[in-house]
Amino acid sequence: MAKKIMVSIKDCKPKMIIAETVYNDYGAVVVWENTVLNRLTLMQLENIGIDYLYVYEQETDESMDAKISEQKLPGQAPDDSFLQSYEKDKSDIKTLLLDLSEGETGSIEKVLDIANSVYARNEQNMDIINCITQIRNVDEYTYYHCINVSMLAMLIGKWLQLEPIDIHMLVQAGLLHDVGKSLIPGSIIKKPAKLTENEYEKVKKHSQYGYYLTKRLNRFDNRILEAILYHHEREDGSGYPRGLNRDQIPLFAKIVAVADTYDAMTANRVYKPKQTPFKVFDMMQNSCFGYLDPVVLNTFLSNISHYYTGSVVKLNDGRIAEVVYINYMQYGKPVLKIGDEYIDLMVRKNLKIEAII
Template identity: 45%
Template sequence: MAIVKKFIPIDEVKAGMKTAEVVFNNNGNVLIWEDVVLDELTIERLKSIGVREMAIHIEQPQEISRRAYVDSPERFKLEYTLDLNKTKKMFQTIISGGNLEIEETDTIVESVFQKVDSNRNIIDSINQVRSIDEYTYYHSLNVSMLCMIIGKWLRLDSVHIKNLVKAGLLHDIGKAKVPLEILNKPGKLTESEFAEMKKHSEYGYLLVKNNGSISTEIARAILTHHEKEDGSGYPLGLTGDKLNLYSKIITVADIFDAMTANRVYKRKDTPFKVFELMQHGSFGVLDPIVLNTFLNNVTTYYIGSQVRLNTGEIGIVVFINSSNMSKPVVKVGERYIDTSISNIVRIEEFI
């Protein structure tokens, strides 16, 4: 038998079942964590506060047994490296003057899509050390995976989720048309260089728009993934009502992965710093439904993380407050430090 995740109505949930995802209330507060064995009292409480369905670990016949090795960290790392090399080849073919090889692209999409339930491995891969000079390849693959899990958290169907994988993978494909001396410049871009860099979304759109294997919705998302809800983005200055859902999802995934990565011109921020900027600094810029869905889910995977405080102490994150996700409660030895109320202690580094 293989263990899979399945959403089932609360009336069908039985004592002894184990949760497969965190359950939140309407305010974004955690009601029950992932991997908790349920009892009758807990189930009744969840019913009483309006929970209608939840994700449960279910045993299924061995016909889907390939999931067992896909979810293994070792297998995931191996396949991630293979997909990364294929992504690099996809870009280099275009840099060399070739066309987008859609069969090779679809191979990567299928490989990513089979990991749809590998949330923990995906989050861990985002946090890994990356080669700075190959940032674009890592970023494209990571954004495709983040788009996939955001789509899942939004309860989209498998067709839309697979489209999101492809859109995320190709969102920066236009950078293959940007000169490498601009793309990998270690210092600040000049005004003209920045103007050229900003054309990558248009270049990407032109690369895919006439490809019959890429839908209009995906092509449009590639074109508009730097647009913002308030119309302050580029290249068209569109407002949120003119953007499709794929574009809104890519924007959130793109920002999170970019800010948590070392770049040629800046060092990465800690995930907690990024949570702060996204939660409190993106009003009117990011779609609130997509953003809150992402933050309410992704932050739970950082509980148990080791962090270094500005005091030099090493601690473990034990609780994340949904109203202030960047300032969790950290356990140091036998002490609990609530960084949201401390004027002195803050997280310096994610370990």
């Protein structure tokens, strides 16, 4: 591993690789470690008053180029080994949910096996983020959703700097959060249209069903059970099943709620096409305060959005642009670059990102 050295921002050059993540005054990530510096990033870092950076000591051009090509890009499909284990987890959770709904009690080891498989990817942030936004098979939505919520809850746990044992529990809570849906008729769960009031009341029972299904196994930590029971509670008391508010909602339930909301909003369903992550950041930042815990939500948005710096996007006027800066005021409206022109989507309100390409 190359040595980390501290370099004055004035002496930093494009192609140097950042060795320690840089945060702004609000605690949000400005640039991640292992980012390859370019002229614009250097300019931005200088503008926000960063004087020094930790970078890796320069290596030969060949090894630098190898490192650069190893970097994962936003919007890029995860590699085959990641996708294979993701698909296997999806199949395993499908079997597990069926077993649990049929009263099979020997399922605890299977939960831990899948949780361990998800947890083993805890260093692969970019693959996880890219995986969530891939097009999914709509018939298998529920199973992909469980794995995705589990992976996202793991990332949030890391970003909140929780202990590894807590993060592992969050992985389990994410896997099991919707297990109660296995007791609700498939015709309602898979209905490709808006639910009637009566159907919606039935769906709302899933958090209680899930709680009882897992509680009777007598092996899961109470915080996992509470996350299952309370993941639809909302900060303003408008959620279910108990209408709890703010301080009454346990942290794990708040984390699963944020992960659950993001995955549901990014998914393609029979009745809705998938949204770009930027659109979802926008919706979450502007309409979820009051519903989701502000600290958990902001930690999530400030961290995940920065993975999209460098992504190439298509605008509603057909032009192709590069995302060069994520603004913490509006995570869904970054600064873009087309040729020599910089476009701030917070200012140019008529322009929208239509797709990541």
